[in-house]
Amino acid sequence: MAKVLVHLPLNISRAIEEMLKEFGREMEQKLGIKLDVESQHQCAPADEQGKDIEIDAMPDLLVGNANYFLRFPGNYLEEHFRPLPGRFPLRPELAGAGFEDPRGYFHPFVIIPFAIFYNPDVLEEKERPQVWADLLDVRWREKILMPAEHHMAPKMIRAFMQAYYPERFAALRQNLVYDDAPINVVNAVDEGRYPLGITNISFARVSRNKNIRLLWPRDGMFCMPQVMVWSKKADARLLEIGDYLLSSRVQEYLALQTFVPVSTAVDIPQVLTEHNFSLMWRGWDDFINAIKGSDG
Numbered sequence: 001m002a003k004v005l006v007h008l009p010l011n012i013s014r015a016i017e018e019m020l021k022e023f024g025r026e027m028e029q030k031l032g033i034k035l036d037v038e039s040q041h042q043c044a045p046a047d048e049q050g051k052d053i054e055i056d057a058m059p060d061l062l063v064g065n066a067n068y069f070l071r072f073p074g075n076y077l078e079e080h081f082r083p084l085p086g087r088f089p090l091r092p093e094l095a096g097a098g099f100e101d102p103r104g105y106f107h108p109f110v111i112i113p114f115a116i117f118y119n120p121d122v123l124e125e126k127e128r129p130q131v132w133a134d135l136l137d138v139r140w141r142e143k144i145l146m147p148a149e150h151h152m153a154p155k156m157i158r159a160f161m162q163a164y165y166p167e168r169f170a171a172l173r174q175n176l177v178y179d180d181a182p183i184n185v186v187n188a189v190d191e192g193r194y195p196l197g198i199t200n201i202s203f204a205r206v207s208r209n210k211n212i213r214l215l216w217p218r219d220g221m222f223c224m225p226q227v228m229v230w231s232k233k234a235d236a237r238l239l240e241i242g243d244y245l246l247s248s249r250v251q252e253y254l255a256l257q258t259f260v261p262v263s264t265a266v267d268i269p270q271v272l273t274e275h276n277f278s279l280m281w282r283g284w285d286d287f288i289n290a291i292k293g294s295d296g
Contacts, residue, residue, distance in 0.1 A: 002238055006039040007064035008226060009112065009152060011182075011202055012257060013039055016063065016250070023244050031237050060234035061241060065152065066106050066227045067291050077105050082230040088242050091264045098283040099225060099262075106284065108225035109245040111260035113272075113279060114153050115204035116215040117186075122195045129196070131219045132161065132280070136168045140175040145194040147182045152224065153199050154178065159294035160222050160280070186212065202257040205271070214271075220280035223260075225287075 004024075006017045017039045024035030038059075058080060062069075069076060085104030089095070099108050116135075118128060129135055135144060146154040154176070162169045177194070179185050182203040189197040190211050197204070197212075201221070204214060228242050244250065251266040258269045260279070267273075281287070 001034045001036050002061070002235060003059040004035055004037045004061045004063060004241065005059040006037060007062060008039075009200060011200075012254065012259075013064075015253060019250060019253075020063070020241065020244075023241065027237075027240065031240075033235060033237060035241075058231055060231050060238055062227075062229045063109075063241075063245070064226050066225065066229070066287075067155075069229070077103070080232060081105050082232050082234065084230065084239070087239065088228070088246060088262075090262045093268075094260070094262055097279065097281055099281065101227075101284050103284075105229060106225070106227040107229070107242060108227050108262050109242070109250070110226045110254040110262060111223050111279065112226060113201045113221040113223045113258075113260065113277070114157060114198060115201040115221065116217065117189060117197050117199075117204045117212050118195055118215060119189050119192050119211045120213050121211055122192050128215060129217070131217050132222070133165060133168075133219075135161075135175060135196075136165060136171045137175075138171065140196065142175065142177050143195050144175050145177050145179060145185045145188055145197045147185055147199060148178050148180050151182065153182070155294075156224050157198055157222060159290045162294055163286075163290035202259065205258050214275075216275050216277060217280075220278035223279045223281060 004020060006013055006020065008016055017037055020035070020037045024037060028034050083104040084107065085102065087104070088107040090100055090108060094108070094111065099111065101107070116129065146157065158172070161172050179188060182199040183206065185197045185199055186203055186206055187208065188194045190207050190209050192211070204212065228245060230238065246263050248263070248265045251261040251263045255261045255266050255269050258271060260268055260272070
């Protein structure tokens, strides 16, 4: 039996898990390989994420959050995971921006942007932040709302901001306020209780009162690739799962969440292209260093 661990944001985790289970039934009939698909939701508290999973018990395939491996010591990638450079090509825009892992361990199947959003009834145009560094200003003291600290959006925003603005990072901590679920953040900004919110972009697109607008930072949206990583012990036939995750069916579903599909068979969501969006991404080494250097 082959083990697949799904470690994705909650709003897509269950759907992708079900798609993989359906594909697994097809694989079992076709190839005689039975898939055990398990999910570990990223909304779990930090001390429960990765709990009781050791290197020797790693799955044949992990689908989702690459940060999962960064707690392992030494040359864990080289020792335990299979390099497959070029096996799962990305759309040219993403390849050109450095989203392909040159070592071939991390294979993105979708890019999740993190969005800053605001209530136009609360913030006039001249008051709105233009770049990420603007969020460090004292005027935003306890005015930027994000989901609970163990969610992926606040983890990633803190990691990037600490890496890029280390001398001013303490100011960000004073400016951030946390609520429980992402939808609570959306509702609070929607109702005018906070001027700014940050979640992954799919949540930021939901507004009951239509009082939310996305900000488009001049320096680009922070983002996080969701990846496929294969164990060295995995049956080579399991690579078909990667082809499935890059199929039009899966990529179209991900694009509907306003995420960036990696396949050229599916268009980038219009709301992104019409604003000439850009992603703040400086390559895999930078990403890994930002995560490792973060104090949470």
